[in-house]
Amino acid sequence: MSKSIPFLAIALPLLAAAGVNGVVVHGHGGCPHGAVPSMTAQRACSAVCGTRHMRRLCLSTLLPHGHGQSAAPVTRYAAAAARAAMDAYAAAKHAMFRHGRAALPAAERKAYAGCVRGYESSRLSMGRLAGDLAALEIMEMGNSSCEDARKKEGEVRQDYRGGLRGMDACWRSVMKLGIEMGNAYSYPAAASEVWERNLGDRNRTLLAALLCSLLVA
Numbered sequence: 001m002s003k004s005i006p007f008l009a010i011a012l013p014l015l016a017a018a019g020v021n022g023v024v025v026h027g028h029g030g031c032p033h034g035a036v037p038s039m040t041a042q043r044a045c046s047a048v049c050g051t052r053h054m055r056r057l058c059l060s061t062l063l064p065h066g067h068g069q070s071a072a073p074v075t076r077y078a079a080a081a082a083r084a085a086m087d088a089y090a091a092a093k094h095a096m097f098r099h100g101r102a103a104l105p106a107a108e109r110k111a112y113a114g115c116v117r118g119y120e121s122s123r124l125s126m127g128r129l130a131g132d133l134a135a136l137e138i139m140e141m142g143n144s145s146c147e148d149a150r151k152k153e154g155e156v157r158q159d160y161r162g163g164l165r166g167m168d169a170c171w172r173s174v175m176k177l178g179i180e181m182g183n184a185y186s187y188p189a190a191a192s193e194v195w196e197r198n199l200g201d202r203n204r205t206l207l208a209a210l211l212c213s214l215l216v217a
Helices: 007-021 041-048 052-065 074-100 106-141 146-180 189-212
Strands: none
Touching: 041 052, 041 074, 041 189, 052 074, 052 189, 074 106, 074 146, 074 189, 106 146, 106 189, 146 189
């Protein structure tokens, strides 16, 4: 049986590519990372989304929240994506708690527990991300130093990577359940629902990270 590729092994190269191919920003005082770029939602989505599916997800996430034809700081787009991911996490955790309380075999209960922990980790990371993005925008308006901007950008990078790791933890839990059942793709119906939710939520988390790549490499 071929080995499945971990989510992070795919996500991190995508982020690196987005950082290279995205918008080049020249900050104040010669600091290359000291300015927050502004652009339309359509341009931001086109810059970071390499597939039609991700671009549709990006536009459906940003446009309903008033991010239309006018340009806005990309921090606002990334924060909107982070909040959308947190809303999805809440719905997914509710479903997993419902399944986890049922009379299930120990392996299935363990898989759901691993997913719940992963989702909670992602929720905390995305919450920090939204706050750090808002702080970064305020720092830009206040003409902060390069050192302060780089420090905050480092925190943003840690935040979105934490969100990706939490999603990966859930994915691994469900994959392990399938392997223990003898087939990595033979899940009980409840686990299949968790798998489908996690797939969509991984994409939502990746979208927030990709939009952050317009700020940090």
